[in-house]
Amino acid sequence: MSERLTPMTDARKAGVPLTTEQLEHGAREHLWPHFTRTSLYEGGSIPIITKAEGKYIWDQHGNKLFDGLSGLFSVNAGHGHERLAEAAKKQLMQMDFVPLWSFAHPPAIELGERLLSYAPNGLDRVFFTTGGGEANETAWKLAKQYFKMIGKPLKHKVLTRKTAYHGTSHGALSLTGIANMKKAFEPLVPSTFRVPNTNWYRAKDDFATEEEFGLWAANRVEEMILMEDPDTVAAFFFEPVQNSGGAYTSHKSYFKRVREICDKYDVILVADETIDGFGRTGTMFASEKYDFEPDMLVCAKAITNSVMPLGALMMKEKFYEPFKKGMNIFPHGYTFAASPASCAVALENLDMYDEMDLIGHVQANQDNFKKTLDKLSDLDIVGDVRGTGYFYAIELVKVKETKARFDLEEIEKLLRGFITKDLYSKGLYCRADDRGDPVVQLAPPLTSDQADFDMMEAKVRETLTKAWDIVK
Numbered sequence: 001m002s003e004r005l006t007p008m009t010d011a012r013k014a015g016v017p018l019t020t021e022q023l024e025h026g027a028r029e030h031l032w033p034h035f036t037r038t039s040l041y042e043g044g045s046i047p048i049i050t051k052a053e054g055k056y057i058w059d060q061h062g063n064k065l066f067d068g069l070s071g072l073f074s075v076n077a078g079h080g081h082e083r084l085a086e087a088a089k090k091q092l093m094q095m096d097f098v099p100l101w102s103f104a105h106p107p108a109i110e111l112g113e114r115l116l117s118y119a120p121n122g123l124d125r126v127f128f129t130t131g132g133g134e135a136n137e138t139a140w141k142l143a144k145q146y147f148k149m150i151g152k153p154l155k156h157k158v159l160t161r162k163t164a165y166h167g168t169s170h171g172a173l174s175l176t177g178i179a180n181m182k183k184a185f186e187p188l189v190p191s192t193f194r195v196p197n198t199n200w201y202r203a204k205d206d207f208a209t210e211e212e213f214g215l216w217a218a219n220r221v222e223e224m225i226l227m228e229d230p231d232t233v234a235a236f237f238f239e240p241v242q243n244s245g246g247a248y249t250s251h252k253s254y255f256k257r258v259r260e261i262c263d264k265y266d267v268i269l270v271a272d273e274t275i276d277g278f279g280r281t282g283t284m285f286a287s288e289k290y291d292f293e294p295d296m297l298v299c300a301k302a303i304t305n306s307v308m309p310l311g312a313l314m315m316k317e318k319f320y321e322p323f324k325k326g327m328n329i330f331p332h333g334y335t336f337a338a339s340p341a342s343c344a345v346a347l348e349n350l351d352m353y354d355e356m357d358l359i360g361h362v363q364a365n366q367d368n369f370k371k372t373l374d375k376l377s378d379l380d381i382v383g384d385v386r387g388t389g390y391f392y393a394i395e396l397v398k399v400k401e402t403k404a405r406f407d408l409e410e411i412e413k414l415l416r417g418f419i420t421k422d423l424y425s426k427g428l429y430c431r432a433d434d435r436g437d438p439v440v441q442l443a444p445p446l447t448s449d450q451a452d453f454d455m456m457e458a459k460v461r462e463t464l465t466k467a468w469d470i471v472k
């Protein structure tokens with residue numbers, strides 16, 4: 001055993017609190033943070049979060065920050081719920097682990113039924129994973145095998161939307177519509193095709209109404225299916241409200257038309273609700289809000305309030321039917337999917353969401369959240385404030401009147417050089433993102449109220465006002 005790497009363990013075993021220096025050194029020398037440009041922390045330290053409670057998190061220096069991103073769009077009820085810890089403990093003492101391979105267990109069985117009870121009509125079967133990306137991966141693999149089994153073996157291609165993010169494994173990354181995130185890993189899984197997203201802000205000059213634009217965007221799905229040949233297209237994946245690019249909502253016409261198109265060409269409609277689910281948009285699932293019925297629905301993140309890893313793919317029973325016969329099997333699964341403690345926590349969490357009436361709270365307050373954030377539209381740098389529920393993006397532009405964009409250097413200076421750091425220093429954790437056009441994303445805990453909205457608006461206003469001075 002290495003002596004070199006154990007001082008922190010020695011300290012913990014001796015009951016001595018870890019020092020900030022130890023933590024910063026360990027993080028710098030040995031930890032690889034995800035999706036992080038580590039050079040930004042050269043000569044300093046990455047934030048190390050040491051405590052989370054309610055709507056707040058604290059870093060290694062004792063700074064208290066409002067969690068304006070709910071962890072990663074996922075701690076919907078806020079942090080530190082003892083009942084979730086108790087549920088995990090109780091389950092671990094009863095039965096700590098069995099795989100879902102050749103076994104079932106009570107928490108997975110109950111959770112499957114519970115999730116399906118919230119799901120749109122027609123979804124009757126659930127396949128568990130440990131997160132959203134794996135659930136998308138599962139959906140695509142299942143779609144390919146299903147069509148082979150029912151005598152449509154050529155159906156394997158998938159359509160996804162521009163700028164959408166669906167995960168990082170080779171399959172889920174292939175579904176992702178962000179070239180920058182993919183190029184280092186090419187060649188990826190072939191047979192994915194991109195259709196437009198529903199960025200109304202950038203489209204509205206060309207369409208009379210959002211309804212018309214929604215129909216146009218949906219018809220591009222049909223166009224691509226026809227171009228690729230319907231006999232070869234298996235599925236269309238999309239988020240009802242797309243996060244990457246900045247909270248793109250759609251007119252109801254979009255969902256209705258996409259549903260018709262998928263029915264017409266026997267293409268599986270997959271709603272990726274990894275972020276949208278569990279109240280984020282003001283209903284349990286966004287499919288309910290927009291009144292459409294997907295063939296498959298992916299959820300994860302807030303399913304356990306993010307305190308345990310879990311994801312799920314819900315689907316129509318017809319996808320399971322061919323597997324009931326003979327020696328047929330779906331050769332796919334994950335060791336930790338539906339671990340008993342994750343399922344027990346998810347069940348407790350869903351009870352808690354119900355008892356807290358989180359969805360009722362969002363419904364009662366979402367208009368005020370929108371009204372408060374809309375005030376930011378008077379800033380020169382703000383082109384658009386968009387989103388729904390407790391899920392918003394503020395798009396930054398160089399020239400408001402023409403919607404002219406900042407160039408790459410300016411975006412770099414703005415987002416990484418200033419906005420993220422300045423908001424952090426003001427005690428607001430949220431995300432400045434440029435996977436599409438540059439946006440500040442806000443997705444606070446669903447317990448947030450008017451005082452929180454006002455605080456976020458004031459801090460973002462101050463930061464964006466200074467940001468404008470830097471680039472104007």
Ligand SMILES: Cc1ncc(COP(=O)(O)O)c(C=O)c1O
Pocket residue numbers: 130131132133134136165166167168239243272273274275300301311
């Ligand atoms: C829409 C969407 N799909 C899939 C994923 C991947 O989920 P996970 O990180 O749980 O694999 C994410 C993660 O943020 C997401 O936002």
